Amino acid sequence: MTDKAKGPASYFPSIEAKYGRPIAEWQSLIRARQPAKHMELVAFLKQEHGMGHGHANALVAATLAEG
Template sequence: MANGPASYFPSIEAKYGKPVDEWLTLLAAAGTTGHSALVNWLKTEHSLGHGHATALVQFHLNPGKWARD
């Protein structure tokens, strides 16, 4: 079972209609770096909630830290 940020992935996909891999691709191409800047970018440009944006950014910045089922 996924833990950490990945535990949010099913609800992110259901709520926003995009697979997590698409969100991670968008983050990689965002043209900004740093946790806060990326979270704010997701919130303002894509209307994600704070918790969902934070989970995606944490995973994006540290992909090897958490399991992803």
């Protein structure tokens, strides 16, 4: 039995499928824009990559939580 992803990571499979890049690549883009505020990073993903708000927010939250 496999554990189902919870929290922001639960969006990762649909993010990869919809936007065609692995999560590690998205996280690298986010880290490259540090330091920045959470919502600035969300806006970057939405404006520059056409990502929806929920997906962008989940990616930023998970990436920032890693430290």
